[in-house]
Amino acid sequence: MTVGHPQVLSGYRPCVGLLLLNPAGEVFVGRRIDTQDAWQMPQGGIDPGEDPRTAVLREMQEEIGTDKADILAESDVWRHYDLPASLARRVWGGRFRGQAQRWFALRFTGEDADIDLAATPHMEFDAWQWVALDRLVELIVPFKRDVYLEVVAEFAPLIRATNPR
Numbered sequence: 001m002t003v004g005h006p007q008v009l010s011g012y013r014p015c016v017g018l019l020l021l022n023p024a025g026e027v028f029v030g031r032r033i034d035t036q037d038a039w040q041m042p043q044g045g046i047d048p049g050e051d052p053r054t055a056v057l058r059e060m061q062e063e064i065g066t067d068k069a070d071i072l073a074e075s076d077v078w079r080h081y082d083l084p085a086s087l088a089r090r091v092w093g094g095r096f097r098g099q100a101q102r103w104f105a106l107r108f109t110g111e112d113a114d115i116d117l118a119a120t121p122h123m124e125f126d127a128w129q130w131v132a133l134d135r136l137v138e139l140i141v142p143f144k145r146d147v148y149l150e151v152v153a154e155f156a157p158l159i160r161a162t163n164p165r
Helices: 052-062 133-139 142-164
Strands: 012-023 027-032 043-045 071-084 098-108 125-131
Touching: 012 052, 012 071, 012 125, 012 142, 027 052, 027 133, 052 071, 052 098, 052 125, 071 142, 098 142, 125 133, 133 142
Parallel strands: 012 098
Antiparallel strands: 012 027, 012 043, 027 125, 071 098
């Protein structure tokens, strides 16, 4: 079920996250440009009036410079995380204590050359890589790890079914 962001808990920024898979079943991660060695899957805010399915495709284009992917699945639930207090005061003008995220699994249909981190003037990542699903969570900043564990657990059966290696 796709729900708009009015259902998001108060105090959380509504956003989408995308688990982008290549044909080998590896997951895209980008290294955040604004922090030291912090990796994450692409994610971003849902604009007012925008539905999550539209937002996830827009965010993919904005953050990694491509729209070459098919949506495989949408999470059944909204997941949230709290920012550390030191970040919560600075990020998003201090309006949110964290993010409520609707996650999607997508199959990348392009070539690595289609990924262009500099496609928009507001770069999120300065490097990227494909990683094995079992390595994903160890790369992520601690305050987001619980959400990533839940996303991996939810989508792992789908990933294994489409990549029976």
